[in-house]
Amino acid sequence: MAARREHELRREGVRRPVVRGGERVKIGKEAALPAPYRGLILDFGGVLTTRMRLNGQAFERTEGLTPGAYFAALNEHPDGVAIYAALEVGEATQEDWNRVIGGILGIDSTDLMRRALANLHPEPQIVAAAKRARAAGIKVAMLSNSFGIEPYNPYEDKGMWTDFFDAVILSELEGVRKPSPLIYQRALDALDLTGPECVFVDDHAENLPPAETLGIRTVHHTTDPTGTAAILDSLLLDPAPA
16 A cells, blocks of 8 residues: 555655654654754745745746746846845845846736746645644744845745744845855754754755754655655654553
8 A cells, every 4th residue: 555655646746755864754653752853944935835846837827938938037047047146145136136037038027026926825734734833832933045025025925924933034134045054053043942953844955964064953845745744743743642
């Protein structure tokens, strides 16, 4: 039965999350007793929300763009790469990003970030896991390479702003972005916790090693929110009485 389920997941394109920075966590009845973690640090886009690629593909369809055009503008066009990097560290405004990306794509730049993220939604299972952790006394923080917060605040719009977390660490406000080790230290400072007391979840593998150097337990979230939520419960919550 387990082998069949694994085959079905692979066929559906689901990749299981991976725990790093410690022993792999078992899920289910054989789960080991949780470590004394006191903090949970979560990435926004692609972890607390649905997948960024699916959002981008929907945006391309809505705007009538050639498939792949939006991703090329962000990740390949030198002006697009530069403006995104500048936005993330507060050296450019969201309106600058709107203007540059709109110009590359040849579309109206008005309120472009809002339109570009219109199909991004909270990931229910990860959001629920974060709520369970916080209800259990775990400090929960969001650590995000910023999309900007003016004139459009995507974090507030998606219901994940300062009232949802114990701390919010945005690269735009910190002047430094992942994977710089400094921003992970800023997250620890904001929570008033040490690295070994915290778990960090991100969907980009390259963002995990700098956190691990600070002693933070990491989880690489892929395309399986059920698996990631189960791992977080195993790490952070007291086991239910037998």
